[in-house]
Amino acid sequence: MSTTSGAARQHSSPAGRNWSGTYDYRALRLVEPTSIAELQQLVASTERIRGLGTRHSFNSLPDTTGALVHLGALVGEPVIDPVAMTVMVDAATPYGVAAEFLQRHGYALHNTGSLPHISVAGAISTGTHGSGDVHRNLSSAVAALQLVTAHGELRTVRRGDPGFDGMVVGLGAFGVITRVSLDIQPTFDIRQDAFVDLPWETVLSDFDAVMGAAYSVSLMTHWAASSVDQLWLKTRVVNGEPAEVDAAHLGAAAAPVSLFDTESSNMTPFGGVVGPWSERLYHFRLDATPSLGDEIQSEYLVPRERIVEALTALRGIGERLDGPLAVSEIRTMAGDDLWLSPAYGRDSVGVHFTWRNEPDAVDAVLPDIEAILLPLGARPHWGKHHHVSPADLAPLYPRLAEWGALVTAWDPTGKFGNTLIDELRARALGAVRRLS
Numbered sequence: 016m017s018t019t020s021g022a023a024r025q026h027s028s029p030a031g032r033n034w035s036g037t038y039d040y041r042a043l044r045l046v047e048p049t050s051i052a053e054l055q056q057l058v059a060s061t062e063r064i065r066g067l068g069t070r071h072s073f074n075s076l077p078d079t080t081g082a083l084v085h086l087g088a089l090v091g092e093p094v095i096d097p098v099a100m101t102v103m104v105d106a107a108t109p110y111g112v113a114a115e116f117l118q119r120h121g122y123a124l125h126n127t128g129s130l131p132h133i134s135v136a137g138a139i140s141t142g143t144h145g146s147g148d149v150h151r152n153l154s155s156a157v158a159a160l161q162l163v164t165a166h167g168e169l170r171t172v173r174r175g176d177p178g179f180d181g182m183v184v185g186l187g188a189f190g191v192i193t194r195v196s197l198d199i200q201p202t203f204d205i206r207q208d209a210f211v212d213l214p215w216e217t218v219l220s221d222f223d224a225v226m227g228a229a230y231s232v233s234l235m236t237h238w239a240a241s242s243v244d245q246l247w248l249k250t251r252v253v254n255g256e257p258a259e260v261d262a263a264h265l266g267a268a269a270a271p272v273s274l275f276d277t278e279s280s281n282m283t284p285f286g287g288v289v290g291p292w293s294e295r296l297y298h299f300r301l302d303a304t305p306s307l308g309d310e311i312q313s314e315y316l317v318p319r320e321r322i323v324e325a326l327t328a329l330r331g332i333g334e335r336l337d338g339p340l341a342v343s344e345i346r347t348m349a350g351d352d353l354w355l356s357p358a359y360g361r362d363s364v365g366v367h368f369t370w371r372n373e374p375d376a377v378d379a380v381l382p383d384i385e386a387i388l389l390p391l392g393a394r395p396h397w398g399k400h401h402h403v404s405p406a407d408l409a410p411l412y413p414r415l416a417e418w419g420a421l422v423t424a425w426d427p428t429g430k431f432g433n434t435l436i437d438e439l440r441a442r443a444l445g446a447v448r449r450l451s
């Protein structure tokens with residue numbers, strides 16, 4: 016999917032740019048309603064319109080030829096239901112704000128992405144994920160969605176309703192989401208420890224031992240060297256245990272303290288300091304700019320059973336990858352049932368690339384990555400930069416035909432469509448016609 020070329024970035028658009036400044040929205044206008052009634056009227060009377068979150072996607076996915084609508088003016092306090100064990104949040108609420116609220120009231124989410132700044136509606140619409148062998152992505156915690164549909168109706172769909180599993184990772188195609196209900200659990204503590212120089216040999220020979228070493232595990236790395244740069248373990252702590260976290264059995268050494276001066280960096284605390292989940296599962300602090308800021312990101316969700324093949328082949332082009340690379344991150348997640356989730360139907364491994372903002376160099380290396388990963392069944396992250404066409408995306412999603420039919424039922428005129436969604440829907444409906 017396209018990002019804007021260097022030349023085009025000099026021009027501003029009425030709806031502005033994405034967070035990293037690498038894509039200018041082509042939408043004709045940006046609207047920020049101040050009430051749900053105003054939003055309903057707006058949606059009913061606009062030919063092409065799409066929801067926009069906090070702009071953290073790296074491609075044209077949110078875009079439209081009509082109006083973008085951001086619900087930042089409609090963010091109120093979350094509402095906890097302690098019986099159902101859910102929290103209802105307004106769509107544009109940043110995940111980190113919801114997390115702080117939950118922690119203050121003694122609750123937690125099962126997992127987080129690396130950054131707390133993204134909106135709940137935007138994150139769940141693309142299948143945003145954290146790490147952990149048994150943890151499904153953030154979208155899997157959605158218990159209900161409230162949205163304004165094509166005719167301006169305010170409707171709620173709940174887990175178990177027909178089509179719900181097709182609507183959560185919905186790419187904005189079903190309407191403008193106004194509220195999201197998320198599963199919660201009692202709060203818990205996490206400690207975060209970093210290690211260096213984890214041999215690639217260990218990762219490739221005992222991937223399960225490495226990635227199963229903590230509640231959430233991240234490998235932060237380049238590709239050409241003989242070891243993974245850093246191993247991050249986020250370990251759940253109960254009654255003070257474990258008091259120590261070690262990775263010597265994996266062949267990794269403790270990271271020097273100087274590597275994580277969290278006072279002056281944008282990172283959450285490392286060094287084994289125990290703290291609430293809401294201040295440890297995110298890599299980045301809510302009050303700081305996450306990651307580099309000036310960057311491009313790509314990520315592919317590889318079927319877990321093919322990950323050793325994938326990593327081995329990527330290491331084979333390691334020198335090329337390391338050229339424009341700031342850092343790669345490898346994370347795991349459990350499979351889920353959400354039709355357009357990149358982890359649909361299979362345990363998956365996210366192979367992520369944070370690139371320096373060098374579009375030409377990135378675009379030169381992506382075909383090599385995709386030539387390795389797509390034949391292994393990898394699915395690109397919906398919100399990151401990739402070159403996979405709708406024709407190649409369609410066969411990656413076994414429920415796409417049903418998804419296309421569901422989108423058409425909710426949005427017969429394609430009000431919430433854009434280039435990608437229109438093409439996916441056309442392919443899906445073509446498949447439906449062939450089957451019937």
Ligand SMILES: Cc1cc2nc3c(=O)[nH]c(=O)nc-3n(C[C@H](O)[C@H](O)[C@H](O)COP(=O)(O)OP(=O)(O)OC[C@H]3O[C@@H](n4cnc5c(N)ncnc54)[C@H](O)[C@@H]3O)c2cc1C
Pocket residue numbers: 034065066067068069070071072073076077078086106107127128129130133134135136137138139140141142143144145186187188190191192193305306312396398399
């Ligand atoms: C620094 C950084 C770190 C990241 N880390 C991770 C990570 O750890 N894990 C991961 O999986 N991803 C990660 N991402 C990617 C990011 O989580 C996704 O791109 C996410 O979708 C961005 O959410 P957003 O609120 O910015 O949504 P946007 O980018 O604004 O929109 C994304 C999609 O959501 C739809 N949408 C937004 N709001 C609404 C609404 N109200 N109604 C209907 N549709 C709506 C849009 O139409 C679009 O289709 C990262 C991105 C950045 C910049």
